[in-house]
Amino acid sequence: MYSRDHAILSVLAGLALVVLTTPPVHPAVVVAVAVALGVGIDFDHFLVAYLNTGSAESTRRVLRNPRLAFTGQDDIFETADLSKSQRLLSHVLLAGVAVGGLWLASAPYWALVVGVTLYVHVVADLYADMGETAETRPVENLRDSW
Secondary structure, eight states: OOHHHHHHHHHHHHHHHHHHSOOSSOHHHHHHHHHHHHHHGGGHHHHHHHHHHSOOHHHHHHHHOTTHHHHOGGGTSOTTTOOHHHHHHHHHHHHHHHHHHHHHTTOHHHHHHHHHHHHHHHHHHHHHHHHHHHHHSOHHHHGGGO
16 A cells, blocks of 8 residues: 555544544644654565565665655565565564553553554555455455455
8 A cells, every 4th residue: 555545544543533532732743643653654664675685775766766755656665575464564563562662651642543543554554455466366266365
């Protein structure tokens, strides 16, 4: 899923949190944090790609042409750089550490913001991945993927 789509979903998650809770800060801060997290979590892809390949070429590619981050996200990583499963696993691991750490640091509201925002992000990625899988499989085999 593209960053633009994650940003939109993160705004919606942030707005839902503002409406359904009593934020300890200005509501705009909650929405801004949700958007920063919902889009920013994808920076872990660069670390996973580096661990898989031993090369920082994907990072260098974006630094040479920052517009790729917004207009050419499909061109950032090579197929072998990271798998969908690795991408999702790294998100879940980071979310668990962040939520647990905030909870232990007596910041339960921010643990909630992080948990909700990253849950929405991971579910959106899973949904997008299912759509890609459906496009590449014959219709009669789709039943088996559920």
